[in-house]
Amino acid sequence: AGLAVGLIAAGLEGVYLAMFTLAFAGLLAAGASAFAFTGGDDGILGLHPPPPFATPAAFYGLALALGGGGALVLREVMLSPFGYALRALRDAPARAAALGLSPRPLRLAAFTLAAAAAGLAGALFAFLKGSVFPTYLDLTRSVEALAMVLLGGVGTLAGPLWGAVAYTLLSDLLLAASDHWRLWFGLLLVALVLLLPQGLGGPPGRARLSARGRSERGA
Numbered sequence: 001a002g003l004a005v006g007l008i009a010a011g012l013e014g015v016y017l018a019m020f021t022l023a024f025a026g027l028l029a030a031g032a033s034a035f036a037f038t039g040g041d042d043g044i045l046g047l048h049p050p051p052p053f054a055t056p057a058a059f060y061g062l063a064l065a066l067g068g069g070g071a072l073v074l075r076e077v078m079l080s081p082f083g084y085a086l087r088a089l090r091d092a093p094a095r096a097a098a099l100g101l102s103p104r105p106l107r108l109a110a111f112t113l114a115a116a117a118a119g120l121a122g123a124l125f126a127f128l129k130g131s132v133f134p135t136y137l138d139l140t141r142s143v144e145a146l147a148m149v150l151l152g153g154v155g156t157l158a159g160p161l162w163g164a165v166a167y168t169l170l171s172d173l174l175l176a177a178s179d180h181w182r183l184w185f186g187l188l189l190v191a192l193v194l195l196l197p198q199g200l201g202g203p204p205g206r207a208r209l210s211a212r213g214r215s216e217r218g219a
Helices: 002-009 014-034 056-078 081-091 093-098 103-129 139-152 158-177 181-195 202-218
Strands: none
Touching: 002 014, 002 103, 014 139, 056 081, 056 103, 081 093, 081 103, 093 103, 139 158, 139 181, 158 181
16 A cells, blocks of 8 residues: 555655645545445444464563564664764765665665554554544544654654653643643644654664764774
């Protein structure tokens, strides 16, 4: 699915790419509410892990292995020549083009890889909840994911992980503490963004990636 959408999205940049992905999410949400095989507005119910992973402890181990393994794969991709090519396109598009890097194939590969990672996370989420609904495809979910990335820090792998943990904990704690939790949650997010513009995992994560990159180039 990521490859199919990426064939169109790879030709876009910046805000146009962001708007296209948000618009496509809205189309998917509308389609999920209309098609019979998705259960319509009722969603798909009764999703359970296969017998070897049916217990909470076994499913936790499966989720930890797949999630941790996926994060390690993405980390290696970031530190590979492909990852450095993507960073070159992001930081200096003109210089990257002068070096012979073609933006469209690289963006298409990155888009497909990101969709695969999101699909893995979505599959685990479906088994965790036991059901999925069309509302999981609406713009609110996309904005939540974006908030996690901004909160943790853009440009690192650890940043969005820390951002997801902080976002989930803050929302759960404030939801239990106040009826106006959205107000306090928004104020806390604004404060964190102002106090930590690099995000929760920003500078340390970039320092580790840079150190490893220098050591690999030296070797």
